[in-house]
Amino acid sequence: MKKILVVAHPDDEILWFNPYDFDKIYICFCGRSDKQDFKRRRLSAVGELPYRDKIILLGFNEGDNFCFPYELNADEIWTHNSNGEYGHKHHIQINKMMHNLFGNKVRESNMDNTNCKEDWFLKAKEVYLKNGCWTWKK
16 A cells, blocks of 8 residues: 655654655645745755655745645545644645545544654654754654
8 A cells, every 4th residue: 555645844744643654755845934044954854864765845935825746646645634733724734735636545644643663753853953943842
């Protein structure tokens, strides 16, 4: 079974999911208009992740309106839940886009990445922290 993950931001793939469960991971947003160097820091971090070969960065800036540029050939396409996990507007934007494009193939986050091994989570967190782009308080 081919499983693809589509998330809004770098670090969402480890906060809400287990990246090792997916064949490919699409990350939509990298840049932020309020933090000019955030895109560079996020790109650097993603390049250091142990699962970096699975990642495709779309490179849009947060708040950009865009059309998802790929036809995804997968059995399941996972993304943020309809509430954006905690109401995050970019997560909701990606959720709606995936449902509109891929319909019944879409599965949503249940906000539980407990099947992600702790050492994988901590390694990814360490990479994002080192590059100054970890966005979660945990």
